[in-house]
Amino acid sequence: MSESTSETTEAVAATKTAVSKATVTKATLITTQTVSSAESSMTQAQATVVQASRRHGNCDAEQNKRKLQGQK
Structure with a gap:
């Protein structure tokens, strides 16, 4: 059971990291544009x-x- 919990925790952490990186990339792209x-x-x-x-x-x-030619 603890392996499953550990794997789930790692998956959640990896997902949060991926979302964070994607957000930073999008923000960088928008700023650059x-x-x-x-x-x-x-x-x-x-x-x-x-x-x-x-x-x-x-x-x-x-x-x-x-003016030099005397015209208006």
């Missing part, structure tokens, strides 16, 4: 800012060019 997604969003935001900055710079350049 979240960080990756955030980095991607940041990169996209930076690209948008750069594009807007270039458009603004081009607009300023056109306005300055017109």
